[in-house]
Amino acid sequence: xxxxxxxxxxxxxxxxxxxxxxxxxxxxxxxxxxxxxxxxxxxxxxxxxxxxxxxxxxxxxxxxxxxxxxxxxxxxxxxxxxxxxxxxxxxxxxxxxxxxxxxxxxxxxxxxxxxxxxxxxxxxxxxxxxxxxxxxxxxx
Amino acid sequence: xxxxxxxxxxxxxxxxxxxxxxxxxxxxxxxxxxxxxxxxxxxxxxxxxxxxxxxxxxxxxxxxxxxxxxxxxxxxxxxxxxxxxxxxxxxxxxxxxxxxxxxxxxxxxxxxxxxxxxxxxxxxxxxxxxxxxxxxxxxxxxxxxxxxxxxxxxxxxxxxxxxxxxxxxxxxxxxxxxxxxxxxxxxxxxxxxxxxxxxxxxxxxxxxxxxxxxxxxxxxxxxxxxxxxxxxxxxxxxxxxxxxxxxxxxxxxxxxxxxxxxxxxxxxxxxxxxxxxxxxxxxxxxxxxxxxxxxxxxxxxxxxxxxxxxxxxxxxxxxxxxxxxxxxxxxxxxxxxxxxxxxxxxxxxxxxxxxxxxxxxxxxxxxxxxxxxxxxxxxxxxxxxxxxxxxxxxxxxxxxxxxxxxxxxxxx
Numbered sequence: 001x002x003x004x005x006x007x008x009x010x011x012x013x014x015x016x017x018x019x020x021x022x023x024x025x026x027x028x029x030x031x032x033x034x035x036x037x038x039x040x041x042x043x044x045x046x047x048x049x050x051x052x053x054x055x056x057x058x059x060x061x062x063x064x065x066x067x068x069x070x071x072x073x074x075x076x077x078x079x080x081x082x083x084x085x086x087x088x089x090x091x092x093x094x095x096x097x098x099x100x101x102x103x104x105x106x107x108x109x110x111x112x113x114x115x116x117x118x119x120x121x122x123x124x125x126x127x128x129x130x131x132x133x134x135x136x137x138x139x140x
Numbered sequence: 141x142x143x144x145x146x147x148x149x150x151x152x153x154x155x156x157x158x159x160x161x162x163x164x165x166x167x168x169x170x171x172x173x174x175x176x177x178x179x180x181x182x183x184x185x186x187x188x189x190x191x192x193x194x195x196x197x198x199x200x201x202x203x204x205x206x207x208x209x210x211x212x213x214x215x216x217x218x219x220x221x222x223x224x225x226x227x228x229x230x231x232x233x234x235x236x237x238x239x240x241x242x243x244x245x246x247x248x249x250x251x252x253x254x255x256x257x258x259x260x261x262x263x264x265x266x267x268x269x270x271x272x273x274x275x276x277x278x279x280x281x282x283x284x285x286x287x288x289x290x291x292x293x294x295x296x297x298x299x300x301x302x303x304x305x306x307x308x309x310x311x312x313x314x315x316x317x318x319x320x321x322x323x324x325x326x327x328x329x330x331x332x333x334x335x336x337x338x339x340x341x342x343x344x345x346x347x348x349x350x351x352x353x354x355x356x357x358x359x360x361x362x363x364x365x366x367x368x369x370x371x372x373x374x375x376x377x378x379x380x381x382x383x384x385x386x387x388x389x390x391x392x393x394x395x396x397x398x399x400x401x402x403x404x405x406x407x408x409x410x411x412x413x414x415x416x417x418x419x420x421x422x423x424x425x426x427x428x429x430x431x432x433x434x435x436x437x438x439x440x441x442x443x444x445x446x447x448x449x450x451x452x453x454x455x456x457x458x459x460x461x462x463x464x465x466x467x468x469x470x471x472x473x474x475x476x477x478x479x480x481x482x483x484x485x486x487x488x489x490x491x492x493x494x495x496x497x498x499x500x501x502x503x504x505x506x507x508x509x510x511x512x513x514x515x516x517x518x519x520x521x522x523x524x525x526x527x528x529x530x531x532x533x534x535x536x537x538x539x540x541x542x543x544x545x546x547x548x549x550x551x552x
Contacts, residue, residue, distance in 0.1 A: 085191065085411055085423055086496040089326050092334050092478075092488045103477055106495035124327045124490075126193065126413035126423075128253070 002050040004033065004073035006136060011041040013066055026059035027051055034134060044136055046073055074135040077117060079110035083129035090130060093120040099130075147518045150184045150431050154515055159184040161509045163502035164343045164430075164441055171442040176435050179442075185509055185516065186441040188348050189362070189427040189501030190340040192493030193413050195324065196304035196375060197422045198234040199260050199402050202296040203271065205229055206288075211281035215273040217259045224273075228281055232301075233259060235412075235422035245417060249322040255420025258412030260300075263292040264364075265407040298402040300364060300410070304374035306426050308346030308394040309450060312337040312470050312489075314482060317456030322417020326492055328455055335452065335480055336490040340498035341445040341472040345428035346394050348441045350387040351526070352379070354430050356519025361398065362427030362505045365409035367514070368400025370428075373523045380526045387440065390449050390469060394523065398426065409501075423494070427501040429509060431516050445473035452482055462534075 009018075014037060022028045028051035037043035051059065063070050079099070088108050090099045098114035099121055101107070110130075121130045153159040160183050162170060167186045171179045201222065203215075211228040214221065219239035222231035237256035244250050263269060273286040292298060313325035313336045321328040325336040341347065349355045359370040374395025382390045409425035432438045452467035453459050470480040475489045508514035524530055 085494045087192070087423075087494045088491040089336075092490040093327070101478070101491075106476065106491075106499075123249075123416045126326070126415055126421075126492075127411060128414060 001053050001056050002048065003056075004046065004048050004075070006071050006073050006134075007045045007047070007063060008069040008071075008137065009043065009045070010067065013068055014041045014043065016066065018063065018066070018068065021062065022049070022059050026055045026062065028055060028059050036136075046134055046136070075117060076112065076133050076135070077110075077115050077119075077121065078131050078133045080129045080131070083127050084108060084125075085127055085129075087126065089124050089126065090121040093124050095120070145184070145431070145433050147431055147433075147516055151515045153184055154509055154512055157510070157512055159509060161185045161187060161429075161506045163499070163506055164188045164348050164443075165499065165502065167438070167441050168342065168444055171438065176439055176442075180432055180435040180438040183432045183438065185506075186348065186430045186432060186438075187427060187502045187505040187509065188340075188345040188430065188441075189343050189425070189498040189503075189505065190306055190345060190493065191409070191423060191425045191497035191501060192338050192340070193324070193415070193421045194302060194305045194307075194424045195236045195421040197300070197302035197424055198232055198237075198256060199263075199298055199300050201231050201233060201298045203229045203231070203273075203290070204294070204296045206283050206286050208282045209280065210273060210275045210283035210286055211278060212273040212286075213275045215271065217269050217271055218254070218262070219270075220254070220256050220259050222256075235260065236419055238420060249417025250419075251416060252414045252418065252420045255412065255414075257410075257420055257422030260402070260422065261407055261410055261412045263298070264402065264405055264410055266291060266293075292403060299399060300368065300402050300405065301371065301397075301399045302374075302424065303397050304376060304395045305398050305424055306345050306374070306396045306428075307392050308344070308350070308379075309389045309448070310338050310392050311453040311459070312450040312475065312480075313453055313455050313459070314467065314487065315456050316454045316458075316465070321455050322415070323455050324415055324418045324421065325455065326415065326490055327417075332482055332485050332487050334490045335470065335475070335482060335487045336492055337450055337470075337472075337475045338492035339448070339450065339472060340493055340495060341448055341476065342443055343495070343498045343502055345426060346396070347388055347443055347448055349428075349430055349437070350383070350389065350440055350443075352394060352523040353437055353440075354433065354519070355396070355428055356522045358517055358520035359428065360514070360517045361400075361429075362425065362501055362508070363398055363400040363405065364402070364425055365406030366400055366404035368398050368426075369517075370396050370519075371399040372397040376532070377524065378530055378532050379524060379528065380530055383526070384447065384449065386443060386447050388443060388448055391451050396426075396523075425497065425501050427505040429505060429514070429516055445476060446471060448472040450475070
């Protein structure tokens, strides 16, 4: 199985080679997407974790046994209305019409519920008004 | 005899707050309802607008002097180099200029997050900009280094001077190849995956005055939210092209060079753009009023999207290697509806120019004129027209053969 997760950890936990253990002992494929560790060595790690179902669960149990808080990653596409110049380039790349053009006014709109997070719009927006937002809590 | 009006008569009406002003979109309906004769009598001014990426743009800046004085050899604004091979503290910051630290396309496709256009936008937004300058030092300009922070208010002068804007018609870009292309027309999906276009169509300034009868050198315009002027015909101005019966060019044709005081512009109308895999560029807002001097001029302003055609150009081979690949024309009305037929295939369209913003510019200019804040100007000189015999040239391929051209005449 394969999931994107967020791990929140404390200073003591950040001293440990957590990723190494996940790979070595649980045979998991780890892809780090984003990480932030503050000067107090507390922080979070966003990663994609892939492996056999049992090993995956054991890996998660291992993280939890260390006191690392593990949560599924919630990410979303955010459209910044104020940065958008209404060119409409994004709409032709959006497979679900979450970003769409009203053909009478040629105005662009974004409907969050239709978005499947494919990310095509992130590349084609010339004002970078569309961004991928990782929902990360304040460091624990 | 057909109805005639003069610039002076129209300006008198503007001063009295009596001028009848409509946008290039609204005029279509008026002409359809009232006919050309009556509409030409009633309407005094038609306002146009366009807001899209225009790479050939930039700003002159005079920084004022440091103490001791400096003759800048190089200058950077937020790390983006401006050309300073002119007087001591004058520089020209190009919209497409990138910081030297930009990774460009080393990891393809590059992001091009920040360039000259973004600096100009930040100046307009009132942001603080780091200015670093180097010099070799002279008796009159001893200083060799400046490293400071400025805002737009701190500089003596800054005016936008864009060598080529407001292209009269533009290519519709497609990709006949089998990999995604990253171009100045945006992302082009393989195998005719999309068709990218950039025009304000029926609102576009030069499509409403196809023979440059009223738009000329000295014409006062809306530029970047402030007032500017047409300075000259733009670079690559090439009016002698295939035109429809309505006079509208069917390929890219005329262009404008425009100028205006940056200090009275607004960040909202001069926006830095990042085209993935291509570079940085600038969205420029331009609106041009067209005085309805006679019925012919009115007829041109009544042009509809349905009457405007753009050539389809392949960006895999056709454009980059100048290969003539005939893909026909597409209609702007169809482009705006979202789908066109190219080589028998239905293709999704990708706009690059903002129609809603173009509409807002035409409406804003209309209000300025109605309120008597903006008077029209007669051009001091006409732009070269289709009969001017302007040829479109390429760089000659000649072998310098070790001859120094410095001071030598090549043909001797």
